[in-house]
Amino acid sequence: MTTDGGYEAAPDLAALRAEVADLRARMDSYERILQLRDAALDQPPGPAPGPAATLPLPDHFDIAADQLLPVQDGFYQLEWGPEGAFRWTGPAQDVGFDTWVDRSIPLVATLRLFHFGTPANAGELAIEVDGTAYPLAREGKDKLLRSEPIATRPGNGPTRITLRVPHLHSPAARGAADRRVLGVAFQRLRIEPA
Numbered sequence: 739m740t741t742d743g744g745y746e747a748a749p750d751l752a753a754l755r756a757e758v759a760d761l762r763a764r765m766d767s768y769e770r771i772l773q774l775r776d777a778a779l780d781q782p783p784g785p786a787p788g789p790a791a792t793l794p795l796p797d798h799f800d801i802a803a804d805q806l807l808p809v810q811d812g813f814y815q816l817e818w819g820p821e822g823a824f825r826w827t828g829p830a831q832d833v834g835f836d837t838w839v840d841r842s843i844p845l846v847a848t849l850r851l852f853h854f855g856t857p858a859n860a861g862e863l864a865i866e867v868d869g870t871a872y873p874l875a876r877e878g879k880d881k882l883l884r885s886e887p888i889a890t891r892p893g894n895g896p897t898r899i900t901l902r903v904p905h906l907h908s909p910a911a912r913g914a915a916d917r918r919v920l921g922v923a924f925q926r927l928r929i930e931p932a
Contacts, residue, residue, distance in 0.1 A: 795840040795894055798930040811835050812901075814918060824852035827903055827921035834900040837929070841891040844932040849874055849901070851881040852923035856905040859922055866900040887932040901927070 804823040807813040812833035813825040827833045839845070847865050854860045863874045867888050874883035891897075903921035910917045 795838050797840045797843065798928065799837040799839045799897075799899075800926070800928045801835065801837075802926045803924055812921075813924065814920075817923075819852055819923075821852055822925060824923040824925050826855075826918065826923055827901065828906060829919035831903050831906060831921065832900050833903070833921070833924070834898065836896040836898055838894075839897055839929055841888075841893075841897060844887040844890055845929050846887055846932045847872065847874070847885040847899075848926075848928045848930070849883045849924075850926040851883070852925050854881065855903070855920055855922045856907050858905045859903060862904045863922070864902045865927075866898075866902060868898050871902070888929070899927075899929070 801807070802823070803813075803825040804816060807825060812827050812830055814828060815825065817824055817826070847867075849863070849865070860876055863883060864871050865874060865885055866872070868891065870889065872885040872888060874885055876883050901924075906919050906921055908917065908919050909915075
């Protein structure tokens with residue numbers, strides 16, 4: 739500090755200016771190297787490439803609660819229970835996403851839940867694939883549900899999958915502090931050959 743109350747910034751400022759000048763010189767030399775590289779690689783255009791080979795679509799699709807699932811797709815934050823990771827669906831009844839999967843063969847959907855939310859959901863859940871509904875039937879007493887075979891479809895476009903949850907509930911209605919509107923506690927959905 740100087741006698742008049744000011745700070746001695748001149749040495750620090752001079753060091754910063756020198757460092758900035760050094761960085762500018764480096765950037766200029768890198769830019770020159772890139773220009774020389776581009777000039778050396780600049781060759782006359784060759785024949786246009788042929789049509790790209792189309793890669794086959796996968797024959798399955800798998801989505802799990804511990805993946806990055808956006809809120810706008812109908813999922814709440816990740817939670818953990820004794821059976822692993824899960825996410826509640828809500829506040830809307832529909833949870834939807836697009837996938838790229840081979841539809842030239844019949845497929846089935848298998849849904850694993852941590853909780854049905856309300857008992858009525860156990861017998862009324864369905865998935866909709868490109869606008870066609872497929873009821874989900876419970877296998878035994880587990881929280882595992884399976885669809886009937888999903889119809890084939892020509893083409894390689896995306897497939898829109900929507901999980902329809904008919905009954906929603908809110909823990910706040912039972913006196914809990916949680917005010918969310920919940921559907922089911924989702925763990926995993928797998929689409930695979932029938």
